[in-house]
Amino acid sequence: MARYTSLFTVAVSFDHLRQLLTDILESCHFDVIYNTDDYVVARETPGRVTFAKLVTVEVLIDKFATDDSEVRMSFVVKNEELPIHSDNHCRQMFNLVNRAVTESRQWHLIESVAT
Numbered sequence: 001m002a003r004y005t006s007l008f009t010v011a012v013s014f015d016h017l018r019q020l021l022t023d024i025l026e027s028c029h030f031d032v033i034y035n036t037d038d039y040v041v042a043r044e045t046p047g048r049v050t051f052a053k054l055v056t057v058e059v060l061i062d063k064f065a066t067d068d069s070e071v072r073m074s075f076v077v078k079n080e081e082l083p084i085h086s087d088n089h090c091r092q093m094f095n096l097v098n099r100a101v102t103e104s105r106q107w108h109l110i111e112s113v114a115t
Helices: 014-027 089-103
Strands: 002-011 030-035 039-044 056-063 070-079 108-114
Touching: 002 089, 014 030, 014 039, 014 056, 014 070, 014 089, 070 089, 089 108
Parallel strands: none
Antiparallel strands: 002 070, 002 108, 030 039, 039 056, 056 070
16 A cells, blocks of 8 residues: 655644645545544545545644644545555655645645655
8 A cells, every 4th residue: 555644834724724725635636525623534536547546635634722823734645556666646646735735825834744
């Protein structure tokens, strides 16, 4: 199973975060299938790749208790594909999501860590 993780800290109003996050994921060809205050799950729209290569994104949202304008998000991008090649479909979608989050003009990126 291919699995890639990243951590982002952004300056944004917590009230607007979920809608902005949904918009970013949809721009990357994902459908949000579960959405709560602190957890979002999105699945890649079928039709572009085989079923085993469809990517799922899980986002755990951690609002800092000390600052109402900063939010930490932990992303896990995964699929059932074996990561035989370093540039597999899951890695490509991971890079797409990371680029979309870091380049978004809807918030100020404070910190970004990808593994």
